[in-house]
Amino acid sequence: MTERLDKQAQLRIPSLWCILLFALLFVGLAHPVLAMSWSEDTRLTDNDAASEFPRVELGFSEALHATNLHLVWQDWDDGSPGVYYARIEHDFSIPVAGQLPDSTSSCWHPDIALDQAGSCAYITWEEWDGTYTGRIMLTKLDEEADKVLDLGGGVVGDKEVSQTSEDTSLPAVCVDAGGTVHLAWEQDVPAPPFGVSVSQIFYARLESAPDSEVYNTTLLERLSNEIPDHYYGAYSPDLVTDVSYTERDTHIVWGDLRTDIYEEELFYTKLSSDGTVSVDDRRLTYDPKVCATPRIERDGSDNLHLVWARFLGEEEGYEVYYAKLDNSGNTVVGPLKMGSGRDPSLCVDHYGDVHVVWSGLYYAKLDNDGSTLIPATHLTGDEWNSRYPDIAVDSQFGSERVHVFWQDNRDGNWELYYKHSLVPELRFTATVLEPDNGLLDSQFDCVVEIESIEDNSSDVSVQVGDLVLVTEWISCGVWEPGALLDEAAFDVAAGASVSCYGRLESGQFESPGHTDTTLHIDLCGSYEYYFRAAPPDTSAAFRVNSEGQVLADSTIYANQFVTGAADVAEWVEVPESVTPGDVVEIDPNCVTAYRPCRTACSSLVAGVVSTEPGVVLGEDGAYGQRALLALTGIVPVKVTNEGGPIQPGDLLVTSSTPGHAMRWAGPEPCSCALVGKALEPMTEDEGLVLVLLTTH
Numbered sequence: 001m002t003e004r005l006d007k008q009a010q011l012r013i014p015s016l017w018c019i020l021l022f023a024l025l026f027v028g029l030a031h032p033v034l035a036m037s038w039s040e041d042t043r044l045t046d047n048d049a050a051s052e053f054p055r056v057e058l059g060f061s062e063a064l065h066a067t068n069l070h071l072v073w074q075d076w077d078d079g080s081p082g083v084y085y086a087r088i089e090h091d092f093s094i095p096v097a098g099q100l101p102d103s104t105s106s107c108w109h110p111d112i113a114l115d116q117a118g119s120c121a122y123i124t125w126e127e128w129d130g131t132y133t134g135r136i137m138l139t140k141l142d143e144e145a146d147k148v149l150d151l152g153g154g155v156v157g158d159k160e161v162s163q164t165s166e167d168t169s170l171p172a173v174c175v176d177a178g179g180t181v182h183l184a185w186e187q188d189v190p191a192p193p194f195g196v197s198v199s200q201i202f203y204a205r206l207e208s209a210p211d212s213e214v215y216n217t218t219l220l221e222r223l224s225n226e227i228p229d230h231y232y233g234a235y236s237p238d239l240v241t242d243v244s245y246t247e248r249d250t251h252i253v254w255g256d257l258r259t260d261i262y263e264e265e266l267f268y269t270k271l272s273s274d275g276t277v278s279v280d281d282r283r284l285t286y287d288p289k290v291c292a293t294p295r296i297e298r299d300g301s302d303n304l305h306l307v308w309a310r311f312l313g314e315e316e317g318y319e320v321y322y323a324k325l326d327n328s329g330n331t332v333v334g335p336l337k338m339g340s341g342r343d344p345s346l347c348v349d350h351y352g353d354v355h356v357v358w359s360g361l362y363y364a365k366l367d368n369d370g371s372t373l374i375p376a377t378h379l380t381g382d383e384w385n386s387r388y389p390d391i392a393v394d395s396q397f398g399s400e401r402v403h404v405f406w407q408d409n410r411d412g413n414w415e416l417y418y419k420h421s422l423v424p425e426l427r428f429t430a431t432v433l434e435p436d437n438g439l440l441d442s443q444f445d446c447v448v449e450i451e452s453i454e455d456n457s458s459d460v461s462v463q464v465g466d467l468v469l470v471t472e473w474i475s476c477g478v479w480e481p482g483a484l485l486d487e488a489a490f491d492v493a494a495g496a497s498v499s500c501y502g503r504l505e506s507g508q509f510e511s512p513g514h515t516d517t518t519l520h521i522d523l524c525g526s527y528e529y530y531f532r533a534a535p536p537d538t539s540a541a542f543r544v545n546s547e548g549q550v551l552a553d554s555t556i557y558a559n560q561f562v563t564g565a566a567d568v569a570e571w572v573e574v575p576e577s578v579t580p581g582d583v584v585e586i587d588p589n590c591v592t593a594y595r596p597c598r599t600a601c602s603s604l605v606a607g608v609v610s611t612e613p614g615v616v617l618g619e620d621g622a623y624g625q626r627a628l629l630a631l632t633g634i635v636p637v638k639v640t641n642e643g644g645p646i647q648p649g650d651l652l653v654t655s656s657t658p659g660h661a662m663r664w665a666g667p668e669p670c671s672c673a674l675v676g677k678a679l680e681p682m683t684e685d686e687g688l689v690l691v692l693l694t695t696h
Contacts, residue, residue, distance in 0.1 A: 036365075036402070037422045041380050043415055044405075049076035050414040051084075054405040055111050058392040059087075060118035061143065066090035067394050069403060070121045072100070072110040073416055083110040083125045087145060096145035105129055107137075113173045113181075119143040122181055124161070124171040136162035136171045136185050138206070150208070161204050162187065166197065176241035176248040176273075180207040184237035184252050189222070199233040201254045205275060221275075232257035235264070236293045242302045242327070248273040251304055251329070253284070255292040264290045266308060268329040282329045291321075299348045299368060302327050307344040307356055318342035320358045324370055333370035338362075343388045350395040357404055361386040379419065385410050386417075563614030567633025567693070571618040574627045580611040581638040581688055582659035583675055584629065594629060596659035600642070601672035605654050607693065608635050608675065630693060637661055637675065637691040639682055646682040652691060660686065 045051040054073040061068050069088045074081050078099070086097035100110075100123060110125040121141045126134040139158045140149035147156050161183055162168040171185040183204045188197035202222050237254040250271040255264045265287065270279035285291045290311035297305050304325040309318045320341050323334035338344070344358040352368035361381050365374035380386060389406035402421040407414050573593040578584060585604035587593040594606055610630040620626055639646060642655045643663035653672040655662035661675045676691040 036363075036374055036377070038379060039419045039422055041408075042418050043408075043411075044418050045073075045075070045416045047075075047077050047415075048413065049079070050407075051075045051077075051416045052407050052414050053109055053388050054390050054407065054416055056390045056392045056403065056405050057112050057114045057121070058118070058394055058403075059114050059121070061089060067118075069392060070112055070114060071405065072112045072123055073407075074108055074110060075099075080106045081108050083107045083123070085112075085121070085123065085141070085145075087121075100125075100139070108134070109170050111171055111173050113175045115175050115179060116177050120148070122173055122175055124173040124183055126169045126171060126185070133165065134168045135160050135164075136168050136183065136204075138173070138181065138183065159206075161206065162202070166190075168202070169199075170236060172238045174239050174241050174250075176250070177243065178207075178248055180205055180248070182239055182241060182250050184239045184254075186235060186237065187222075199235055201234045201237050201252070203239075203250075203252065203271070205250075234258075234267075238294055238296050240296050240298045240304070243298065243300055247302070249278070249302075249327070251296060251298070251327075253294040253296050253306060255290075255294065255308075259283075262290075263288060264292050266291050266294050266306075268325070270327075270329060279328050284323070284325075284329065284331065285335070293343065295345050297346055297348045297354075299352045299354075300350070301352070303332075303368070304329070305346060305348055305354050307338070307346045307358075309342040309344060309358075320344045320356070320362075322346075322354070322356060322366065322370070324354075324368075336366075336370055338364055339376035345390045347391050347393050349393040349400065355391055355393050355402055357389040357391045357406075359387045359389065359406075361389055361404070361406055363391075363402070363404065379404065380417075381408055381410065561615075565612045565614035565633075567610055567613050567630045567635045568615045568617065569610035569613035569628040569630045571616070571620050571626050572629045574625050577625070578609050578627050578659070580609050581636050582609045583607075583637060583654055583661050584609060584627075584659070585654070594627075597654040598658055600654060600656045600662070602654040603673045605673045605675055607631060608637050608691070611636050632693055634679065634690055634692050636688050638686070639663075639678075639689055640686050641682070641684065646678050646680075646689060648679055648681060650678045652676055652678055657686070661691070 052074045054071060056072075057070045059068050059070050060066070067090055071086045071088065073084055075084045076082075077084075083100045084098065085100045086094060088094055100107075106128040108126045108128070110123060112124075113122045114120065115122070120143065122138065123141065124136060124138045127137045128134050137158050138149065138161050139147055142148045147158075149159055150156055161171075162185065164187060167188040169186045171183055173181065173183050175181050183206075185202055186199045187202045189200045190196075191198045200222055204221075234257070235255045237252055239250060239252040241251070242249045252269045252271070254267055256267045257264050258267075259265055266284040268279065268282045268284050269277060272278045284306070285308075287310065291308050292311065294306055294308040299305065304327065306323050306325060308321055310321055311318055318341060320338040321335045322338055323331050323336065326332050338356055338358065339360075339362055341358040341360045341362055344356060346354060346356045348354055353373060354366040354368070354370075356364050356366070361379040362376050363374070363379055364372070364376045367373055386406050386408050389404055391405075392403045394401045394403065400421075403418070404420065405416060405418050408417045409415070573590075574584070574595065575587065575590065575593050576595050578596060583597045584594040584606055585597045585602050586606050587595045588604065597605055607629045610628040613628055613630065614633070616628065617631075637652070638660045639652065640655050640657045640660045640662050642657065642660075643653075643665040646652075646663045651664040651670050652661040652675040653664045653670065654660075654675065663678070664670045664672060664674075666672075674694055676693040678689055678691055680689040682689045
């Protein structure tokens with residue numbers, strides 16, 4: 001591959017690849033399934049030289065309003081190693097592909113990270129000059145694939161980060177929410193006691209000043225500790241930053257021989273947003289075997305997920321392990337053995353699930369707590385022919401497509417290969433029946449009637465003539481190959497022709513003149529179901545009214561019921577006015593009614609008027625004065641200091657102040673009927689405290 005980076009350059013690959021991936025890549029969105037099927041292996045590079053060490057990141061094109069893939073790798077097409085880059089759009093157009101650096105030096109081991117928008121790529125690599133001394137380089141590409149890393153003085157290009165004459169290698173890069181670039185790498189450090197240099201871990205951060213695009217190195221330091229009295233090294237760093245804009249801590253892991261020259265272990269360091277070390281050299285593994293090549297990712301809650309290879313011996317080979325860490329590097333799940341193999345990589349999807357690949361080629365999926373969703377699945381090849389895989393998961397707009405890239409020498413030469421998970425989909429053409437009529441969630445929603453079905457591998461039964469509700473989150477287009485329908489174009493005239501594809505759920509939509517059973521397409525990206533208000537006279541057994549109340553005519557079954565409050569209350573009759581927090585008792589004049597308590601240590605006490613119950617029993621009747629009586633749970637209660645200051649754990653009984661409780665100051669056990677147990681202190685004359693109801 002001899003092409004330089006050019007907007008019109010194409011990967012020099014067989015036409016079969018274009019045909020296969022145009023048909024399979026980014027062609028549909030569907031709900032994820034646990035029994036995953038996969039596309040055929042597709043060879044990406046086609047030359048006589050080695051193509052190695054792929055790294056991929058999932059990006060987003062603002063211009064196309066669609067996801068894409070940014071790929072870097074090392075290639076020997078020019079006779080020496082160079083770094084190559086390609087961007088694959090959602091429709092498989094490749095606007096740019098070719099060799100990256102403007103250098104005749106040897107370039108190795110690239111890594112890539114994207115900005116928060118997912119459009120600009122930061123690429124790092126090690127570059128050797130004629131003395132075989134590596135230096136760490138960085139460049140930035142915009143969405144047009146132009147180099148835009150400002151070096152100052154109007155010059156853009158590649159920046160040397162390492163700033164040393166010592167040999168450097170294996171860089172890793174990430175970008176935080178504020179646009180600061182973080183890098184870690186191996187760097188040789190002289191070890192005078194041994195007369196040699198040993199590898200240590202170094203870190204740098206680059207950021208631009210306000211109102212400036214010039215990236216300056218604001219911090220460069222050594223992370224791994226001083227060399228002890230035996231020869232050792234630190235290797236293969238990886239790093240990630242928090243998702244939060246305010247926190248932006250950086251987490252770095254690497255392999256280290258400090259404990260024993262024959263037993264490499266994993267270590268972790270955390271840097272605060274100002275660059276100070278907040279967790280220093282925490283040892284993660286205690287293993288008599290070698291633990292090496294760690295890869296780290298974070299989820300949306302800033303938990304950390306780690307995979308690594310464990311070397312058992314020349315005959316036994318390698319195993320891959322996984323662990324979940326908290327935000328300070330403490331292990332909370334694992335280590336868990338994933339399977340036999342090496343070179344692991346991982347990514348965490350929008351929902352917090354963890355996808356892992358390793359040499360072989362194997363794939364597994366875990367939930368955020370480490371439970372297996374998809375066990376180790378052999379995708380292709382063997383450990384020695386399929387190496388250094390990397391993975392990206394596209395879960396935007398409610399879909400989940402797993403993309404895997406790796407190097408493979410099945411044809412006698414190391415080349416890049418690709419495959420992806422297959423998801424069921426529906427593709428159809430339709431006619432818009434009506435523009436937005438005010439009944440839809442968004443001004444961009446519309447109702448269409450299916451005219452023809454091109455493909456239906458989904459589990460939803462669809463026929464020509466069915467009505468479909470199209471939301472703004474679906475990828476739709478005027479029926480022309482490759483055309484997209486802008487959001488504004490959803491307000492289209494009746495009779496316009498559109499094409500759609502997506503995840504469909506059975507449902508019903510009623511609009512003027514159309515009451516057919518329809519399909520509801522909703523690609524909100526969170527797998528939550530959104531229901532529209534039903535007409536007041538609907539006969540549906542399950543419905544949502546205009547106030548957001550969910551109504552059902554029969555029993556609701558669920559494994560768990562979660563509420564925002566902590567008490568169960570029932571509607572009761574109250575002949576007198578009461579307010580939340582009042583302690584009430586049975587009205588002796590009417591056994592079906594309740595009144596504020598009147599005397600100290602009343603044996604008639606029944607409960608407390610609820611403030612905001614989590615569960616409500618009964619109905620608010622149309623006659624009489626009614627209130628919600630908390631039966632069990634935790635509620636605010638009006639109290640006095642009649643029995644003395646209240647402390648957490650004190651038993652409470654009724655006081656002589658109407659509607660109030662007080663501390664039981666008598667001997668144990670309490671001879672009065674209880675209101676509950678105080679959870680908060682109160683030293684004033686009167687107040688409101690949280691109480692655990694324990695009436696008896």
